[in-house]
Amino acid sequence: MILLPLYAMHSSISEASHFSDPEEVAMELKNHFFNAAREGDMEVLELFIESRYDLDTQDTKGYSALILATYYGHLDAVERLLTAGANPCIKDNRGNTAFMGAIFKGEEKIAYRLIGTHCNVDERNNAGQTAAMYAALFERVELLQAMKDWGADLNAQDAAGNSAAQLLRGGIRLTSPINYDHSR
Structure with a gap:
């Protein structure tokens, strides 16, 4: 269910880009969601969370917002996505999880946060x-x-x-x- 905050974002995207295709609008919203995770933009992430956006949606490489926030070292975004219900066990197209990404990137605080999730450690x-x-x-x-x-x-x-x-x-x-x- 998409609520008013995302509708407002959708409206500004539609007006600015003149999208007439609902699929293009949905893709643009998805891009905003992933960019917010990449950049650790808590205000925009909160809009998506409050709007009950699917936090486990994945891009063409299989990256979820949690994987992106992890990879780019945004502990606050990782924590917020987890507390909002994002699935930490999702794998990207190569089978890597957010936990694997945290270790690879040397994001140890994030890795310690993810180690206690319900995901299989092996x-x-x-x-x-x-x-x-x-x-x-x-x-x-x-x-x-x-x-x-x-x-x-x-x-x-x-x-x-x-x-x-x-x-x-x-x-x-x-x-x-x-x-x-x-x-x-």
Whole structure:
């Protein structure tokens, strides 16, 4: 249900851009929503939240507002989106979550906020990598310990055979182990 604040934004967008197609207007609103998350614009995010906009909507790359706010380091926006009901477990098109993005970008405060959500701490992206593997690769040792305390499996392996424990020791495999079939 879109309420008055977004209708007002919609009206100004329509007047400024002369959109006649409702799909174009919806796309423009979506772009404003994602830009607000990217920029940490709390006033605009609050308009979307108050208007009951779908906080879990995703762009063409699968990014949600929560993923974008995380990636750009906006802890206040992350917190507000979470308290408003945004799903922290959503994956982008590569299978990465907001938590994985926080670790990748070094946004440790956000990562600590996301670690306590109901998401699976051992969730894997499309390459079979876990957030613990990211933490180990980028030497975020304290965060890795917190993940272990939360139940993360540091011995889980990705498609190339890497585990968080191995990555923390500096070992990395760039390709999958060769599986020779000698049955021919």
